[in-house]
Amino acid sequence: MNLSVSDVENYLEAVKCAVKAHRYRLDLNAMDFSDAVPNEHVGYEHETLYIFGKEVLLIERYGTAEKLVPLYIKFNKLDNEFVIVISFHEQRHPLTYYFK
Numbered sequence: 001m002n003l004s005v006s007d008v009e010n011y012l013e014a015v016k017c018a019v020k021a022h023r024y025r026l027d028l029n030a031m032d033f034s035d036a037v038p039n040e041h042v043g044y045e046h047e048t049l050y051i052f053g054k055e056v057l058l059i060e061r062y063g064t065a066e067k068l069v070p071l072y073i074k075f076n077k078l079d080n081e082f083v084i085v086i087s088f089h090e091q092r093h094p095l096t097y098y099f100k
Helices: 005-020
Strands: 033-038 048-059 066-077 083-090
Touching: none
Parallel strands: none
Antiparallel strands: 033 048, 048 066, 066 083
């Protein structure tokens, strides 16, 4: 694939527009909750990070096989309601779910 900086900038702008227009899906619920932990970064200790897990069925990048992938998702919601996705990746260790 041969992409320019402009191609990637245009793609990111389209993603931002989709989010602003509420054209996205967030399939987390309370049953996916694992833990709430203090932010360990200096100066941010007053913040709480929420950890969720979600199993999603994905198609492998090269090929057509499907794979059930457990995801690790960590959010930080600031007092001003601004949300930051801290981590979003395949789980390295199984999570314990708070309500399951």
